Amino acid sequence: MSVSRSILCAAITLVIGAAACGGDPVPPEPELNEQQAIELFGAFRDFQGHVVFARTREPRQRSSTDCLLGGFTQFDRWVDEESAGDTTRVFLHRQTTPFGCRLRIRDIDYALFGSPSVNEQTLVETVGSTDGLTVSGVVFGALEWAAEGRSAACPIELTLTMEPDRSDEENPRIVGDLSGNLCGYVVTIEVSEPL
Numbered sequence: 626m627s628v629s630r631s632i633l634c635a636a637i638t639l640v641i642g643a644a645a646c647g648g649d650p651v652p653p654e655p656e657l658n659e660q661q662a663i664e665l666f667g668a669f670r671d672f673q674g675h676v677v678f679a680r681t682r683e684p685r686q687r688s689s690t691d692c693l694l695g696g697f698t699q700f701d702r703w704v705d706e707e708s709a710g711d712t713t714r715v716f717l718h719r720q721t722t723p724f725g726c727r728l729r730i731r732d733i734d735y736a737l738f739g740s741p742s743v744n745e746q747t748l749v750e751t752v753g754s755t756d757g758l759t760v761s762g763v764v765f766g767a768l769e770w771a772a773e774g775r776s777a778a779c780p781i782e783l784t785l786t787m788e789p790d791r792s793d794e795e796n797p798r799i800v801g802d803l804s805g806n807l808c809g810y811v812v813t814i815e816v817s818e819p820l
Contacts, residue, residue, distance in 0.1 A: 656775075656808070657777070657779070657808055659808075659810045662779065662809075662812070663807065664731065665770060665779070665808075666768075666781070666807055666814070667814070668728050669726075669737060684705065685702065685704075686701070686702045692726035692727050693727065694728065694729060696723065696726040696727050696736065696737075697723075698721060698723045698724065699721070699722045699723075699724065700719060700721055701719070702717070702718070703716075703717070703719075704716070704717055711752060712751070713750070714751075715749040715750075716747070716748055717745070717747040718744070718745070718746050718747075720742050720743070720744050721739075721742060721743045721744075722743075723737040724738065733772050736770065736772070737769070738771075739767075739768065740768055740769040740778050741767075742766050743765075743766040744763075744764070745762060745764050745785075746762050747785065748762060758788070758820075759788055760788070760801065761786050761787075762784075763782075763784055764781055764782075764785065765781055766781055767779060767780045779808040780809070781806070781807055782805050783803040784803070784804055785802075786801045787800060788801060789820055790820075797819075798818060799817070799818050799820050800815070802815050802816060803816055
């Protein structure tokens with residue numbers, strides 16, 4: 626093999642090796658993984674409170690709340706109640722729209738925006754006493770998030786089902802799950818609240 630051919634082969638090897646091992650750094654993945662999506666949704670829901678147990682006599686309310694690290698979130702809520710015999714049904718609809726709402730999750734700061742909003746429609750039905758309590762509903766809409774130079778939309782389409790759990794008589798709870806699609810993942814998220 627001639628010297629020039631050896632140099633050419635070495636140069637090609639170096640170029641291929643540099644392309645495979647180095648070169649420009651690989652940019653971070655733009656999407657959330659499944660665990661991050663669940664944690665982000667959970668933190669957002671914890672911050673905004675749970676619509677199922679809202680108590681109000683006003684049929685419609687609008688309010689806004691400052692977020693922990695900046696930005697704010699606007700809430701629109703409608704409540705409708707009907708009774709027949711020993712059955713009471715409360716229909717709750719809440720529309721939540723974050724405006725640059727900043728939350729910290731596992732040392733990562735997220736900014737959230739409505740895309741255009743997140744809606745929760747819930748039916749709380751009681752037959753007789755709280756022993757006959759059932760909760761069902763849907764959560765739908767989308768959030769836009771930004772963190773660490775990444776950003777994306779997170780579409781939400783979840784179904785809520787809950788029922789009483791009196792296994793601990795001193796601390797009865799209502800338990801269930803949210804299941805469906807979250808940020809492109811099929812998820813089931815356990816939910817639990819004091820009864």
